[in-house]
Amino acid sequence: xxxxxxxxxxxxxxxxxxxxxxxxxxxxxxxxxxxxxxxxxxxxxxxxxxxxxxxxxxxxxxxxxxxxxxxxxxxxxxxxxxxxxxxxxxxxxxxxxxxxxxxxxxxxxxxxxxxxxxxxxxxxxxxxxxxxxxxxxxxxxxxxxxxxxxxxxxxxxxxxxxxxxxxxxxxxxxxxxxxxxxxxxxxxxxxxxxxxxxxxxxxxxxxxxxxxxxxxxxxxxxxxxxxxxxxxxxxxxxxxxxxxxxxxxxxxxxxxxxxxxxxxxxxxxxxxxxxxxxxxxxxxxxxxxxxxxxxxxxxxxxxxxxxxxxxxxxxxxxxxxxxxxxxxxxxxxxxxxxxxxxxxxxxxxxxxxxxxxxxxxxxxxxxxxxxxxxxxxxxxxxxxxxxxxxxxxxxxxxxxxxxxxxxxxxxxxxxxxxxxxxxxxxxxxxxxxxxxxxxxxxxxxxxxxxxxxxxxxxxxxxxxxxxxxxxxxxxxxxxxxxxxxxxxxxxxxxxxxxxxxxxxxxxxxxxxxxxxxxxxxxxxxxxxxxxxxxxxxxxxxxxxxxxxxxxxxxxxxxxxxxxxxxxxxxxxxxxxxxxxxxxxxxxxxxxxxxxxxxxxxxxxxxxxxxxxxxxxxxxxxxxxxxxxxxxxxxxxxxxxxxxxxxxxxxxxxxxxxxxxxxxxxxxxxxxxxxxxxxxxxxxxxxxxxxxxxxxxxxxxxxxxxxxxxxxxxxxxxxxxxxxxxxxxxxx
Numbered sequence: 001x002x003x004x005x006x007x008x009x010x011x012x013x014x015x016x017x018x019x020x021x022x023x024x025x026x027x028x029x030x031x032x033x034x035x036x037x038x039x040x041x042x043x044x045x046x047x048x049x050x051x052x053x054x055x056x057x058x059x060x061x062x063x064x065x066x067x068x069x070x071x072x073x074x075x076x077x078x079x080x081x082x083x084x085x086x087x088x089x090x091x092x093x094x095x096x097x098x099x100x101x102x103x104x105x106x107x108x109x110x111x112x113x114x115x116x117x118x119x120x121x122x123x124x125x126x127x128x129x130x131x132x133x134x135x136x137x138x139x140x141x142x143x144x145x146x147x148x149x150x151x152x153x154x155x156x157x158x159x160x161x162x163x164x165x166x167x168x169x170x171x172x173x174x175x176x177x178x179x180x181x182x183x184x185x186x187x188x189x190x191x192x193x194x195x196x197x198x199x200x201x202x203x204x205x206x207x208x209x210x211x212x213x214x215x216x217x218x219x220x221x222x223x224x225x226x227x228x229x230x231x232x233x234x235x236x237x238x239x240x241x242x243x244x245x246x247x248x249x250x251x252x253x254x255x256x257x258x259x260x261x262x263x264x265x266x267x268x269x270x271x272x273x274x275x276x277x278x279x280x281x282x283x284x285x286x287x288x289x290x291x292x293x294x295x296x297x298x299x300x301x302x303x304x305x306x307x308x309x310x311x312x313x314x315x316x317x318x319x320x321x322x323x324x325x326x327x328x329x330x331x332x333x334x335x336x337x338x339x340x341x342x343x344x345x346x347x348x349x350x351x352x353x354x355x356x357x358x359x360x361x362x363x364x365x366x367x368x369x370x371x372x373x374x375x376x377x378x379x380x381x382x383x384x385x386x387x388x389x390x391x392x393x394x395x396x397x398x399x400x401x402x403x404x405x406x407x408x409x410x411x412x413x414x415x416x417x418x419x420x421x422x423x424x425x426x427x428x429x430x431x432x433x434x435x436x437x438x439x440x441x442x443x444x445x446x447x448x449x450x451x452x453x454x455x456x457x458x459x460x461x462x463x464x465x466x467x468x469x470x471x472x473x474x475x476x477x478x479x480x481x482x483x484x485x486x487x488x489x490x491x492x493x494x495x496x497x498x499x500x501x502x503x504x505x506x507x508x509x510x511x512x513x514x515x516x517x518x519x520x521x522x523x524x525x526x527x528x529x530x531x532x533x534x535x536x537x538x539x540x541x542x543x544x545x546x547x548x549x550x551x552x553x554x555x556x557x558x559x560x561x562x563x564x565x566x567x568x569x570x571x572x573x574x575x576x577x578x579x580x581x582x583x584x585x586x587x588x589x590x591x592x593x594x595x596x597x598x599x600x601x602x603x604x605x606x607x608x609x610x611x612x613x614x615x616x617x618x619x620x621x622x623x624x625x626x627x628x629x630x631x632x633x634x635x636x637x638x639x640x641x642x643x644x645x646x647x648x649x650x651x652x653x654x655x656x657x658x659x660x661x662x663x664x665x666x667x668x669x670x671x672x673x674x675x676x677x678x679x680x681x682x683x684x685x686x687x688x689x690x691x692x693x694x695x696x697x698x699x700x701x702x703x704x705x706x707x708x709x710x711x712x713x714x715x716x717x718x719x720x721x722x723x724x725x726x727x728x729x730x731x
Contacts, residue, residue, distance in 0.1 A: 014393035014400035015084035020308045020329050020408035024301050025091045025355075027108040029136075030118035031126045032075075032097035035148035039118055040081050040094045042283045042291035043298060047083035047090075076496050078104040078341050080353060080394050080410055088302040091410045099128055099701055100490035103439055103472030104341070107421065109135075110437040111340040111355040111410060114142040114271075114305040116297075117168070121160045121280075122152035125167050127648065127702030133168055142273040142306055143168075146297060147280045150182070150195045157182050157195070161278050168276060174237040178278040180296065181226055185210060195282065198293060199223055201231045202262050207296065212288025214295050238262055241269035263303070270304035277304070308408025314357045316424075316432040319370045319383050324432055327358035331406040335359030335367065336432050337425040339416075342469045344504050350468075352413045353394070354405070354425065357434070361405040361413070361425070363391050368431035369416065370424040385428045389415030420468045442474045442487035443707060444692035446494045447515070449484070451508035459484070462505035466497060473497065480594065481515040491693055516686045518593040518723065519637035519712050525550040528628030530580075530620035535611075542608035543616035545569060545577050547624045548601045549632070554711060558585055559599040569605035573617040577602055580621025589629040591636060591727035596712070600625065636720040637712035639685040644678055645695065647703040652677045654698050662687035663716075682710060686719075 017023045028036040075096040082091050093108040095101075109115065115136050119125050136143055145168060147160050161178045169176030183206060185196030197208040199219065204227055208215045219227060235257065239247045242265040251257055269275035279300065281293035313326035316336060327336045341353040354361065361367075366387045392399035392412045405411040419425070422439075426432040450456035463486070467475045474487040488494045501507045527548050534541040552559065560578045569577065585595035605620070643664070647655050656666055656679060664683035672678040688707070695703045715723070 014395070014402060015082045015089040016393075016402065017089040017406065017409060020331065020406065022087065023089050023091070023308050023408045024114070024305050025093070025112045025308065025408070025410065026114050026116050026301055026305055027093040027105075027112035028095060028118055029105065029109075029115050029129065029132050030097050030120075031123075031129050033123065034097055034118045034120045034129075036094055036097060036118045037075055038283050039146065039148060039281055040092055042281065042294050043090075043092065044081055044083050045284055046290045046294035046298060047085050076101055076104075076492070077343070078108050078353070080412075082393055082395065082410075085298040086302050089409070090298070090301055093410075098490075098492055099696060100488070100493035100496075102489065103470060105132070106437055106439055107340045109141070110338070111353075112141075113308055113311050114144075114301075116301075117143060117145045119145060119147055119160065119164065120149040120152075121147050121155040121157055122149045124160075125163060127700055130167055131702065137171075137273075140273045142271055142304075143276050144270065144300060144304070145176070145276060145278045146293070147278065148282065150280055150282045150292070151192075153190070153192050155195075157280060164278050174233070174240060175274060176276045176278060177234050177237045178230070178280075179234065179300075180207075180279060180293070181230055182280065183208065183223070195280070195292060198280070198296060199227050200296075201227055201234050202266070203259060204231070209288075209290065209292045212285055212290065214290050235262060237275065238266045238269065241265065241272075241275045243268065267304040270300070271306040271310060314434060316434055319431050319433050327432075329407045330358055331360045333358040333407065334430055334432065335361065335425065335427045336434065337361055337367075337405075338434055339419050339421055339423045339425070340410075342419070342421045344465060344469065348389075348399075348414050350415075350417060350419075350465075352416045352419050353410065354413050355410050356405050356407050358407050359427070360407065361388070361391065361411070363388065363403070366428050367425045368428045369419045370426065370431055370433040371418075371420060371422075383431075384418050386416050386418055388413050388425075421471045439471050440489060440704070441706065442472055442489050442493075443705070444488050444490055444494065445476075445514045445689060446486045446488055446497070447481075447483045447512045448486060448498075448509040449512050451510050455508045458505065458507045459509065462501050462507035465505060466500060469500075470497075478515075478517065480517040483512070483515055485514065489692065490696070514689055516689070517639060518591070518715070519596045520588055520590055520593050521595065521597045521635050521637055522549050522551045522629070523633035523635045526628040526632035528624040528626070528631075530622065530624030530627065532616050532620040532623060539613075540608075540611040541613065541616040541619075542611035543573070543605070543613075543620035544607075545605035545617065545620045545624050546603045547577075547581065547621070547628060548603055549625070549628045550599050550601075552597045552599055554597055554637075554713070556597045556599075558582060558596065561599060561601040563601055563603055564605065568607075569602065569617070570607050570612070573607060573612065573614065574602065576614045576617035577605070577621035577624075580618035581625045583618070584622035584625045589626060590634040591724050593636065595625075596637070636715040636723055638715040639712050640682050640710045641685045641688065641707045642710045643681045643683050643688070643691075643705055643707050645681070645703060645705040646672055646676060646678050647699045649675050649677050651699045651703060652679060655679055655695070655703065658694070658698050659683060662691075684715075685709075 030036050079094045093112050095105040095108040145164050165173050165176045180198040182195040183197035183199055184193045187193045196210045206217050206219045239251055279297055281297055282291055284291040308329045313328045315326050316324050318324055327333055336358040337354045337356040339352045340355050343351050345351050366385055369384050369386050391402040391405055393402055394412050402411055422436045424434045450459045463475055467473050472489055476485040486497055529546050532543045562574050581600050645655055659681050662683055664681045666681045668680045670678050
């Protein structure tokens with residue numbers, strides 16, 4: 001952007017800031033493979049935070065250093081890389097690009113004040129990235145775009161900037177404009193022409209990276225012609241966002257607007273979120289210190305992205321919901337910090353990545369931890385005081401000690417044993433609570449069983465730690481199927497969960513087929529006689545009862561009616577019969593699923609003055625219910641879900657066809673914003689066990705859905721017969 005030089009931060013020490021105006025928090029957004037992690041390493045190298053091999057002091061990378069990330073060859077978690085440039089501390093938040101880890105992306109967006117969208121010049125922009133752009137636009141988050149993979153044979157920077165303008169600038173095409181043009185070097189042996197430098201449109205300068213260092217020079221005549229051709233549109237776009245309304249008239253009148261005025265207006269427009277510059281970047285060549293475009297990108301971040309002071313005041317309440325004044329970014333204000341990520345370290349235990357919104361966090365002080373009680377996701381409710389441990393600045397696997405963390409900054413906190421992702425830290429004498437950020441519901445079930453008895457003993461604690469780290473994961477102990485189920489966002493999310501259970505917590509589990517909570521009911525009225533008569537020395541067992549079973553409307557449960565006359569069944573044993581039939585109903589009759597929606601009437605029976613007992617009549621009641629079931633058709637009831645599927649308009653047809661193929665009934669469609677439609681349907685839950693994965697395929701990663709239980713209804717006979725056969729085989 002400019003033509004000034006900057007002093008990079010020194011490697012080996014943690015960058016610090018003594019005031020919020022010296023901080024920038026930026027999150028990198030883009031699909032998997034767009035080059036976010038490579039860009040982070042290139043920025044760290046240019047800022048002098050790593051060596052020429054792109055490694056920190058212990059030899060590890062600044063990002064993707066986790067063993068799971070090494071094995072899977074992709075980012076699976078949010079990582080923080082702080083660097084220093086021009087006296088400004090930049091907290092770079094690198095996020096996974098794969099859809100299964102969108103929870104990490106959401107945490108990064110919460111912690112940052114601006115977003116840098118990373119797009120590949122050879123792969124284009126996927127639908128998920130467009131959706132995140134729209135979400136950022138809805139809240140006015142400042143954004144810029146950086147184009148990567150310029151070295152690819154199919155790379156076309158000019159075409160990519162056009163695509164960015166069409167997609168990201170749909171509302172205002174003049175607000176998405178490149179700041180630089182590529183300077184191409186001589187063709188290589190393969191005929192590909194590499195990008196060797198940048199042509200600055202505002203500064204009218206050339207930044208040549210051919211030598212491995214950024215060299216600034218005057219443009220040659222041909223280069224100046226290229227600059228002049230693109231410069232006018234950029235200037236008009238900047239002036240259109242200027243607060244000086246006279247600037248456009250002066251420019252159209254032929255006045256040459258000075259460079260500083262343009263840069264100042266550009267930076268203000270970027271910070272306001274009304275102008276979104278496009279830049280380019282590439283990693284440094286072997287032995288080089290600066291990657292192409294990294295200096296320019298650092299200049300934009302420090303000069304154009306907002307400080308934490310410019311973030312809107314944060315709404316807070318007391319833990320009980322009572323209103324409290326909103327807090328601003330003031331190091332001397334009341335302490336309000338939020339846990340944006342929780343992880344476990346084998347040596348120091350739980351580590352919490354925290355963004356401080358107000359006040360100053362100091363080591364060894366006692367803070368109040370306010371949780372949101374995500375009991376529906378297996379999280380323990382908590383509202384406690386905790387003593388924090390060491391404050392550190394993460395850098396790769398290193399943790400560099402800090403003496404304090406001021407408002408606007410991010411750091412890691414050790415020894416918070418109860419704090420979970422999304423929790424609020426505040427002063428113990430003035431507890432406060434921030435509203436949690438929205439997280440997607442995990443909708444892909446993974447039923448698991450302990451691999452061995454030793455694993456079973458550790459399973460509960462391991463699962464509790466797992467869900468404490470990841471709020472996009474839900475733990476369910478299903479009372480009907482007796483299965484332990486981890487609800488995840490996708491298959492990759494499941495793989496990481498299993499790997500973390502094994503590697504971090506030493507728990508080996510085996511995936512098992514997920515069962516849907518079916519029900520049974522009678523299809524017609526039936527009768528049954530339960531006879532339990534045994535004589536084996538001493539007291540025998542004697543109980544006979546006769547019952548009638550009839551179906552009831554859905555939702556009626558089990559109704560027990562006593563119509564015994566004449567004392568055929570003594571009064572003290574009638575509750576025993578009821579207990580027996582209810583116990584048998586809970587066990588199921590045809591396929592092992594609970595019986596519902598029936599009236600069971602006790603009509604008659606016999607007792608013995610000596611041998612009748614509570615246990616005998618319980619057994620007789622169960623036998624009577626089984627005999628009634630043997631002479632009647634038992635219907636299997638399956639749960640039906642209400643599905644709301646949100647997709648771009650072009651995928652409505654394929655989604656509706658797919659739902660129909662799953663025995664789904666579309667009940668309506670409605671517009672849900674520009675170019676998007678919500679499809680509402682009712683569908684058996686047994687048909688959508690993997691819908692989280694399959695919708696992604698049908699909609700090319702752009703679809704979302706929610707589900708809610710609607711009711712149980714009869715399962716088609718041919719499907720019910722297969723379920724019964726499986727039950728008989730014990731599978």
